[in-house]
Amino acid sequence: METNYGTLVSLLSCLCVASVVVVCIVSGHYSQSIKFSGAEPGDSVATIELQTKVTASHEVRAVFSSQPPAFYVNRLRNHTLIRKIKKRTRYQGQEEGLARARASIRKAFSNLNRSSEIGGEDNNEVPTGDVYRNAGAFYQSYVEMEKRLKVYVYEEGEVPMIHDGPCKDIYTIEGRFIHEIEHGDGKFRTRDAERAHVYFMPFSVTWMVKYLYKPLTYNLTPLRQFVSDYVSVISTKYPFWNTTQGADHFMLACHDWGPHASRGHPVLYNTSIRVLCNANTSEGFNPQKDVSLPEIHLYGGNVNPKLLSPPPPNSPRPFLAFFAGGLHGPIRPILIQHWMGRDTDLRVYEYLPKDMDYYSLMLQSKYCLCPSGHEVASPRIVEAIYSECVPVILSDHYVLPFSDVLRWEAFSVKVEASEIPRLKEVLQAISEEKYTRLKEGVRAVRRHFELNQPAKRFDVFHMILHSVWLRRINLKLG
Template sequence: MSLDKFLTKYPSLDKIEEGLARARASIRESARFINYTSPTREKIVPKRSIYWNARAFHQSQKEMLKRFKVWVYEEGEQPLVHYGPVNNIYSIEGQFIDEMDNYHKWSHFRARNPNQAHVFLIPFSIVNIVQYVYNRNLRQPGSQSIQLLVEDYIRVIAHKYPYWNRTEGADHFLLSCHDWGPTISYANPKLFKNFIRVLCNANTSEGFRPNKDVSIPEVNLLPRGTLGSPNRGQHPNDRTILAFFAGREHGAIRTILLNHWKDKDNDVQIYESLPKGKVYTKLMGQSKFCLCPSGYEVASPRVVEAIYAGCVPVLISSSYSPPFTDVLNWSQFSVEIPVEKIPEIKTILQSVSPKKYLKLQMNVLRVQRHFTINRPAKPFDLMHMILHSIWLRRLNLKLVDSR
C-alpha cells in the first residue's frame, strides 16, 4: 500500500486533534464545576488532599481511557528494542515496554496502526544497551553508544514514516530508568529539542524539563518481576522510630547524611549496613519518616518503598523533580528537607505536629495505588499514571495536518 493510500484509509490528524480538543474542554469544565461527582460513583479525594485538582485529574483519566493511543514502532530486534528488565531497580523499563508491546493480550492503549496514535514510543531499553553494547574493557563511552543507536533508529523511522518529521519528534517518547537515560539527547540537542524523555533520573540540574519530560518512580521489583503490594506497616501510633535510612555511601548527599547521623541517635536511625537481625522493610514499617536522599543520581527506589510501608517519605535532594507533580501535591504526603539542613533533620521532623503527621501518613496510604504495578495495568495505578503524564504533554501539543 502506498503512503498516500495509507494516510487516506485511516483517521486523519485533524480528527485526532478534534478529539483532543473535546478532551481539553471536558477537563477544563470538570476543574471549574464545584459539585462535580464521578458518573461511576468512585470516591474522589477532597480538593485539598493529595491532588492539585481531583476533579480535573479524574476527568483527564476518563478521557485518556476513552481516547489515548500509543504506537510502538515495530522496527528493531530484541534485546536492545522491544524488551527490557522486569525486575530490580530498572524494572520499569521492561514492565512498560512489555505492557505496550503485548497489545494482543491486554494493552488498551496500543494503537493498531500509526495513524490512530497520539504519541509514538521508541521502544529502546537503555539498560540492555549498556549491558550488550557498552564494552567496559575497551573503555568505550557508554553515553556515545546510546546516542548513536537512538539517532540511527530515528533516521530509519523518519525515512520510513511521516510522523517524526511532521512534529520534529514532539509526539515521540522514550522511557528509561537507567542513569544514562538522560544522555540520549546530549550529543544532538537539535534533534531531540521537542522529544519527550520519560525518566527515573529526573535531574533538573542535568537538563530535565518538567514541562516537557516526564518523571517516573524507580521501583525495585523482586526477582522474576514479582509484583508486590503495599504492606502499610504499623499503625501510626505504633511507629516508634522517628526517622530511618539504610544505604551505602553513594554520592555527596549520602556522605553528609552518614557523617552527621550514622549510629548517633536512636530516634534518627541511620545505617550504612543493617546490623544482623535487622529487617529493612520491617524498620520502614516501624518508622514515621523514611529518609530518601539522592545518591550519585537523583532517583531512589526508597521513595516507593516508603510509600508502600506507609512511611512518610523525606526527600533530600537539590535537583530532583518528583513523579506525577502535574496532578499530585507532594507536600500533602511527603516532607522535603534541603541538603544544607541535614544536620537539622531531627529538629525539623520533631516539629511536625501529631495532627499534621497523621494527615501526611493517611495521605501516603491514599497515594499508594498510584505507585502500585498491576499487570495488566489498571486505572489509577503506576502504569496508568505514567501514561497519564505522557497524555498531559500530548494535550498541551496541538498539531496540524499539512497534507
C-alpha cells in the same frame, strides 16, 4: 486517457479540506456522486462529484473518457493527493477531539467537588482529597485519556535492546512498561500509525548499558549512536517523526544514563517526550515536555510480602526516621556524617547489620529518609510509600513523579541539604496532627505507584501514560 486523468487530478488540486468536490462546468449535464472511504472504520468519508454529460445520442458518459466514473475513483484511491486529503481530514478530526478533551478538563478544573456529580462510577475509585492539585480536573483528564488516547509502538528492532527491558531489579519499571504496552490488554495501543496520538520508541537504555557499554570506560558513545541509528530508521521509514519533529514521540528509560543516551539525537533530546527516572533539571530535564518516572526496585520481580499489607494505621512506629544505603553522591555523605550512630531515634546506616531487616525498619519508622545518590531519583521513595512511611525528600533539582497531578507536600516532607544537620529538629517540629495527615496522604497515593499485572486503573502504568497524555494534549500541532 492519460491526458483526461491528468485533467481530473489538476482539478482535484483545488479541493478544500471541508469538502472534496470536483466541478466541471459543461452545458447539458447532470451530476453523479460517488462516496468512498478508507478500509478502517471511522475514516472521514470524502465525496467526489464527477460530472457526466448527455451527448446528442443521449448516451451518458464521463466527461473525460468512455470509462464509467467508478473507474476514475478506483484509480484515484491510491493517488497521493487523495491520501493526503484523507490524512488531513483524519488529522483534523484527531485534533478536534483533543480540543474537546482540553475544554472538558478546563471545565472540570473549576469544580473541585466533581466526585459528587459522577454517576455510574465506584466512588471509592474516583480521586478525591488534598493529595491532588485538582481532583476533578485529574479525573476528567484521566477519563478523556481512557476514551481517546492511542499509542503506536514502533515494531522495528529486536530483543534484547528493543521490545524488552529489565523486570526484576532497580530498573524494573523500564521493562514492565514495555511489556505492558506491547503485551497488555491493548486498550491504548493502535496498529494504525495514522490514528496514533503518540509514538513510543521501545528501546531499553538499561539493556544498552548491559550489551554495548564497556565497563569502567565511561564511554557513552555506543549508547548515543544506538539511539541516533534508531531515530534514523523510524524517521526514514515513516513520515510521523518528520511531521512533528518528534514532538509527539516518547522514549522511556529508568537507567541513570537515560538522559545521556537521549543526547544521541538532538531533536529527541530537545523536542520529544523523555520519560526518565533521572528527572534532573540541572541535566536538561524539562518538566514542560519530559515525564518523571518513579524508580521501583522489585527483587525477583515482586513486591516484598511485608509491603503488600502494611500494619494498621494506629500501629506504633517507635523510630522517628530511618535510612540505610551506599555512600555515594553529594548528599548521603552529609547525612552519614551527621547522623550515623548518633541518635537512636534517627536510625541511619551505611550498611545495615545482618541481624536487621530493611523493610521491617521502614514499617517501624514514621519518616523514611530518601537522599539522592549519584543521581536524583531513589527507589526508597516508592518503598516508603508502600510501607506507609512518610518520605523525606533529600534531593536537589529533582522533579518528583506525577507532580502535574499530585501535591507532594500533602504526603511527603522536603528537606534541603543545608538542613541535614538540623534534621531531627525539623522532623520533630511537625505536629502529630500534620503527621497523621501526611500518613493518610501516603495511603491515598499508594495505588498510583503500584505495579499490577495486568495493569489496573490509576496504577503506575496508567499514571505514566497519563503524564504522556497531558503533554500531548498541551501540544497543539499544525
